[in-house]
Each structure stands twice: as C-alpha cells, then as structure tokens.
Amino acid sequence: MVPEVTLAPLASGHGVWDRVVCAVDLTPASVTAACQAAWLMPAAAKLTLCAVASREAVEGGVFLDSSLMDKARLGFDRTQSQVAAFHESELHLREGRPIHRLLDELRAERATMVAVGSHRHSRAAGIALGSVARAMLHEAGCSVLVAHAGDEPALDARGPDFGDVVVGFDGSGGARRALGVGLELAGRLSVNLRVFVATGDAHPPGPGWSRDELGENLAVSEDPRAAVDALTAASGSAGLLVLGSRHLRGIPALASVSERVAPRASCPVLVVR
Numbered sequence: 001m002v003p004e005v006t007l008a009p010l011a012s013g014h015g016v017w018d019r020v021v022c023a024v025d026l027t028p029a030s031v032t033a034a035c036q037a038a039w040l041m042p043a044a045a046k047l048t049l050c051a052v053a054s055r056e057a058v059e060g061g062v063f064l065d066s067s068l069m070d071k072a073r074l075g076f077d078r079t080q081s082q083v084a085a086f087h088e089s090e091l092h093l094r095e096g097r098p099i100h101r102l103l104d105e106l107r108a109e110r111a112t113m114v115a116v117g118s119h120r121h122s123r124a125a126g127i128a129l130g131s132v133a134r135a136m137l138h139e140a141g142c143s144v145l146v147a148h149a150g151d152e153p154a155l156d157a158r159g160p161d162f163g164d165v166v167v168g169f170d171g172s173g174g175a176r177r178a179l180g181v182g183l184e185l186a187g188r189l190s191v192n193l194r195v196f197v198a199t200g201d202a203h204p205p206g207p208g209w210s211r212d213e214l215g216e217n218l219a220v221s222e223d224p225r226a227a228v229d230a231l232t233a234a235s236g237s238a239g240l241l242v243l244g245s246r247h248l249r250g251i252p253a254l255a256s257v258s259e260r261v262a263p264r265a266s267c268p269v270l271v272v273r
Helices: 028-040 066-083 098-109 131-139 173-189 227-237 257-261
Strands: 019-023 046-053 090-095 113-118 143-148 164-168 193-198 219-223 238-244 269-272
Touching (some): 019 028, 019 098, 028 066, 028 143, 046 098, 066 090, 098 131, 113 131, 131 257, 164 227, 173 269, 227 257
Parallel strands (some): 019 113, 113 143, 238 269
C-alpha cells in the first residue's frame, strides 16, 4: 500500500481537490469526467458542474443553442443526478463562447482543478482531444483531469478494485508535484502507488534526484521506452495516471508528454500544475 517516503521538496496534493470545476456537455465522456472527479474528491471539497450554451457551431454540436436552455437544463439535471452518487455538486448554466466561459468559471470559482471529457485516439504524433479538453490543457491555470467514456467508476468499485495510482516521474518540479498528489490520493483511497521513470527519450530524466531519494518502499520502475509509450502502457493497469506539467504554451505544449498521453491512455489522466 502507500509507502512512507521523504522527498524534498515535495508539494502536498491536498489543494488539487479543493475546488473542482467540471465541464459538462451531455456527451458520455463529460459525464464520465464528472463522475470520476466526484469520486476522487474528498467529501469536504467543492464540485461545480459548468455547462455552456452557445450559438456558435462547435465540434459535434456538443454545446446547445441558448434558445434551448430549458431543454438543456433537464439534461444537465440528469447529469447532476448521476454525479450525486459520488459527491454533491452545484450546476451552473452559462451562455457564450464555451472555452472562454469555462475559463471565466475557473477564475470565478478559484478552481484548483478542471475535469473534462475527451475521446481516446491512438495516433502517436498528434493530439486528438476535443477542443475544450485541448484548450484546458493549454490555458487552464489549474490542474486538469481528462477522462474518456468508459472510465467512470462503478458504484461498487471502491478500494482495491479502483486500480493503482501511477505517477510519471523524471525528477522535475512538475513531477515532484505530481508525486505529491499521487501519494495523497493513494493514501486517501488506500490503493497502491507506482512510479514510472521512462529512460528512452532523447532527453532522459534529468539530474537532481536519485532512486535512493524516493525511498526503498516506493514501487519504482524504469522503462527503456520513450515516456509517451511507457506511460501509455502503464495506464492499462492503472486507475489513474498522474503527470506533471511545465505549463508550456504554443508549439512546445503540443509536443508535451501529458498532452500526447492523455488521448491514448486507458485510464483517466490528471495533469498537475
């Protein structure tokens, strides 16, 4: 189970779960993201479901025209009922440009995490996340949870049935924050924690940390593959994959490990900031 380790500086993971905003749009993936976030949150944390009705034509007609707001509310009320099995929530219906209004909501709620649904994709070189998920990974100032339809926790799947918490680690500040979150979550849920170090990239894990620093009781595996391939494979036996982020923007962000792993992973991916 969760080991006792001393890794300094190691940020506490508690703050990530304090105020969570979940983007909901009536798609199965967004319902999954909301349920997943609700299940992972502590009971005292605040969960806000945010739906945006817009006149703009967006991907797949996900968001509804504002003239259909009453009809939309019924659908979102059903989503809130599903989420209630795991955590109580507030439902906020907004109008405007979806991504802009969701970012506004994050600022208004002082969100520490945003949860979004997306679709898996096997393409290694590109990013196939939906426009909202992609925008949150680029622009949100808080941690981002990306879930896919089919990732939702079953009502009786608590405790050891959840699967391991897997953390990608390279010694960086972002990885240390991710490990702090992983340790907090694994301890709270009483599940196993595994740490993966990928050594096959052109720029392997940097200096400044050692295997001894992580502690002999922490399950650490080194994988000779590149980080994207190693972490995607590790997600197959995980309940949650936790990754750090340098919060890059533009072209460098498009090539980041977290954005390339998120659409390919077999479990939800939490990108910690």
